[in-house]
Amino acid sequence: MAEITANIGDDVWELTDKEITKKVVSSLSEEDFINEVDVCETDVKRAKYAYIIHDLNHSKNMKIISNFLKSIGIEICGRFSEFKYLNMDACIRSAMNMAKKLNDSINKIE
Numbered sequence: 001m002a003e004i005t006a007n008i009g010d011d012v013w014e015l016t017d018k019e020i021t022k023k024v025v026s027s028l029s030e031e032d033f034i035n036e037v038d039v040c041e042t043d044v045k046r047a048k049y050a051y052i053i054h055d056l057n058h059s060k061n062m063k064i065i066s067n068f069l070k071s072i073g074i075e076i077c078g079r080f081s082e083f084k085y086l087n088m089d090a091c092i093r094s095a096m097n098m099a100k101k102l103n104d105s106i107n108k109i110e
Contacts, residue, residue, distance in 0.1 A: 002028065017044040052083045075102070080095065 002024045006012035015023070021042045029036045036087055062083055077098040078087045086094060 005051075013046070020044050026064075052085055099103070 004012065004020070012020070013031055014044050021044060025034070025036055025042070028034045042059060066076060069078055075098060077094055082094070084090075
């Protein structure tokens with residue numbers, strides 16, 4: 001999977017799926033991440049809202065959302081549920097912390 005950034009209406013957004021695929025595959029090949037001949041399937045998805053935009057109410061709104069979800073028994077974990085731009089190591093750490101928390105809560109019940 002490859003993820004690229006584009007804004008609605010910019011040059012990248014306006015490319016066809018075929019053009020995006022060609023650009024991404026050739027770039028990955030040039031950087032020696034892949035061999036172009038090994039690519040057997042591609043699919044392009046465009047997401048209008050993919051990145052978190054922090055405004056002045058972000059912290060307050062996240063607290064409201066988080067408290068509501070906790071009140072109905074839903075824990076949040078990861079980049080999209082926590083609305084944080086987490087790097088891979090932070091995502092793994094977040095998942096490990098959540099796994100420990102959930103395992104600890106199960107052990108208390110037993």
